Amino acid sequence: MPAREYTPRERIVYSAAQVVRERGVSGAGLREIVDRADAPWGSLQHYFPDGKQQLIGEAIGWAGAYAAARVEEYAAALGTPTPGALFAVMAAQWERDFARRGFAAGCPLVAAAADVAADSAALREAVRDAFAAWTAPLTAALRRMGVPRRRAASLAVVMLSALEGAIVLSRTSEDLRPLRTVVRELRPLLDAAVPGAGSGRRA
Amino acid sequence: MPAREYTPRERIVYSAAQVVRERGVSGAGLREIVDRADAPWGSLQHYFPDGKQQLIGEAIGWAGAYAAARVEEYAAALGTPTPGALFAVMAAQWERDFARRGFAAGCPLVAAAADVAADSAALREAVRDAFAAWTAPLTAALRRMGVPRRRAASLAVVMLSALEGAIVLSRTSEDLRPLRTVVRELRPLLDAAVPGAGSGRRA
Numbered sequence: 001m002p003a004r005e006y007t008p009r010e011r012i013v014y015s016a017a018q019v020v021r022e023r024g025v026s027g028a029g030l031r032e033i034v035d036r037a038d039a040p041w042g043s044l045q046h047y048f049p050d051g052k053q054q055l056i057g058e059a060i061g062w063a064g065a066y067a068a069a070r071v072e073e074y075a076a077a078l079g080t081p082t083p084g085a086l087f088a089v090m091a092a093q094w095e096r097d098f099a100r101r102g103f104a105a106g107c108p109l110v111a112a113a114a115d116v117a118a119d120s121a122a123l124r125e126a127v128r129d130a131f132a133a134w135t136a137p138l139t140a141a142l143r144r145m146g147v148p149r150r151r152a153a154s155l156a157v158v159m160l161s162a163l164e165g166a167i168v169l170s171r172t173s174e175d176l177r178p179l180r181t182v183v184r185e186l187r188p189l190l191d192a193a194v195p196g197a198g199s200g201r202r203a
Numbered sequence: 204m205p206a207r208e209y210t211p212r213e214r215i216v217y218s219a220a221q222v223v224r225e226r227g228v229s230g231a232g233l234r235e236i237v238d239r240a241d242a243p244w245g246s247l248q249h250y251f252p253d254g255k256q257q258l259i260g261e262a263i264g265w266a267g268a269y270a271a272a273r274v275e276e277y278a279a280a281l282g283t284p285t286p287g288a289l290f291a292v293m294a295a296q297w298e299r300d301f302a303r304r305g306f307a308a309g310c311p312l313v314a315a316a317a318d319v320a321a322d323s324a325a326l327r328e329a330v331r332d333a334f335a336a337w338t339a340p341l342t343a344a345l346r347r348m349g350v351p352r353r354r355a356a357s358l359a360v361v362m363l364s365a366l367e368g369a370i371v372l373s374r375t376s377e378d379l380r381p382l383r384t385v386v387r388e389l390r391p392l393l394d395a396a397v398p399g400a401g402s403g404r405r406a
Contacts, residue, residue, distance in 0.1 A: 022321035027229035104321035111317035113375045118225035118307035127375040157384045161368030168367055169360065172316045172330045181360045189392045 009047045011037040016059035017066075021105035025056055025115035025123070056112065057126045063108040064130025068137050075141035082194065083142050084187035087159050091183045094167055095176050103174045107167050109134075135160060146194040155193055162186055212250045214240040219262035220269075224308035228259055228318035228326070259315065260329045266311040267333025271340050278344035285397065286345050287390035290362050294386045297370055298379050306377045310370050312337075338363060349397040358396055365389055 006014070015037035019028040030052060034044050048055045074089045075081065097105070109130050116123035135156045142152035162182045169178035191197055209217070218240035222231040233255060237247050251258045277292045278284065300308070312333050319326035338359045345355035365385045372381035394400055 024227045024229055024318040026227055027318050027322075106317060106320065109375075110313065110371050113371050114309060114314035114317040115227040115230050117309065117374050119230075124375055124377075128377075131372060131375060154384045154388055157369070157372065157381050158365065158388045161372060161381060161385050162361065162365045164368035164371055165364030165366065166360070166368075168313050168316050169334060169364060171320050172312075172327055172334060174327075174331075178360050178364060181357045182364050185357055185361045185392070189388070 008037065008039040008043050012039050012044065012047060012055065013058045013062050015039075016055050017063050017108045018105065020056065020059060020108045020111050024111045028056070030055075053120065053123065056116070057123055060109065060112050060123065060126040060130050061133075063112075064133035067109075067130075067134040071134065071137045071141060075137070075144075081141075081145050082197070083145055083147060083155060083159075083190035084183075085191075086138075086141060086145075087163075087186060087190055088183050090159070090163060091166070091179045094163070094170070095179055098170060098176060098179075103171045106171045107164055110164050110168065131160065142193070146197075148193075148195070151193050155190060158186070159190070211240065211242040211246050215242050215247065215250060215258065216261045216265050218242075219258050220266050220311045221308065223259065223262060223311045223314050227314045231255075231259070233258075256323065256326065259319070260326055263312065263315050263326065263329040263333050264336075266315075267336035270312075270333075270337040274337065274340045274344060278340070278347075284344075284348050285400070286348055286350060286358060286362075286393035287386075288394075289341075289344060289348075290366075290389060290393055291386050293362070293366060294369070294382045297366070297373070298382055301373060301379060301382075306374045309374045310367055313367050313371065334363065345396070349400075351396075351398070354396050358393060361389070362393070 012033060016028065016033045019033050019036065023029075030044060031041075033055070034041055044055070048058075070093065071086075071090070074093075075086055078085050078089070109127055112123065113127050116127065135153075138156040138159060139152045142155055143149060147155060163179075166178040166182040170176055215236060219231065219236045222236050222239065226232075233247060234244075236258070237244055247258070251261075273296065274289075274293070277296075278289055281288050281292070312330055315326065316330050319330065338356075341359040341362060342355045345358055346352060350358060366382075369381040369385045373379055
């Protein structure tokens with residue numbers, strides 16, 4: 001987490017997202033979430049009177065907002081803003097995370113989807129909304145790079161799909177190659193979506 | 204399941220994979236697995252003396268073998284065997300499954316990865332091996348279609364990554380469009396990997 005002082009409530013939501021990344025929703029214990037948040041046990045009931053469902057819903061929302069903010073940040077920081085370069089930095093964030101902290105934690109949205117889609121309409125919708133929150137700035141960034149409107153929405157779906165799948169493959173094989181492979185293979189396709197992008201132009 | 208008579212043991216493994224598809228590993232109850240398998244409760248202990256871990260490991264192995272068999276079958280049945288056409292039929296299987304049975308069940312390998320990667324080396328390795336079992340016939344099929352060796356391995360990773368991610372997006376949005384979008388966007392890239400493939404040729 002960044003350096004400013006977070007409230008106990010914020011720390012619990014963040015902690016819930018982190019535990020879901022490792023163990024899924026069903027496997028995420030409230031005791032572990034509160035312990036990792038360095039919060040008193042009673043604060044759980046105080047801040048989340050509706051219990052685990054409420055807390056997980058907020059953690060999913062947090063994850064979507066976090067992913068969206070990273071996309072904005074990466075897109076703004078690119079020296080040469082191309083779709084392929086943006087995809088590469090999105091994947092590089094995961095490479096760094098795996099390289100530094102090991103392969104224990106995956107994407108919280110994929111983990112939550114696996115557990116809740118069948119049994120909780122409210123949490124399934126929270127995951128859907130989180131993906132939508134992530135897709136929106138990605139599509140907008142592609143548009144600013146010159147990708148035509150309909151293509152931008154499609155390529156955002158391709159980027160998130162390939163990234164999420166490669167995270168699962170890298171995590172389970174404890175190997176960064178799947179992430180690197182999707183970047184290498186998709187970069188030309190993504191860059192060629194900008195009309196007049198020269199050598200990357202689509203056939 | 205196909206029509207031949209399955210043993211109670213086989214039915215329990217199949218049932219475990221189906222329940223994991225809906226609820227993940229932590230959320231999968233043994234009682235539900237046995238009930239859906241239409242097997243006596245005692246058969247669980249009889250066939251799986253090492254308990255849930257053993258059963259889930261076998262269910263993951265079954266899922267990898269199932270996915271691999273489907274790839275073989277689809278590749279053999281293609282009128283015009285191209286990489287893009289193979290990807291399209293792999294995605295179409297999921298479209299049919301969602302259209303017929305709703306969006307409750309996702310891929311068991313992704314669901315298992317979310318729950319077990321952090322906590323069980325044995326089950327993480329089972330998921331890794333299942334993905335490898337699925338990747339092998341896919342890479343072999345791409346090779347037979349004329350894709351150069353190294354490219355075939357890379358594109359198999361792209362196909363599985365994009366498919367798995369799109370399954371999550373389609374499932375959580377209860378909408379087939381993510382699956383259709385990745386097929387539409389990736390077909391030209393995949394088909395252009397066959398040298399001399401004409402209009403799909405890579406720029």
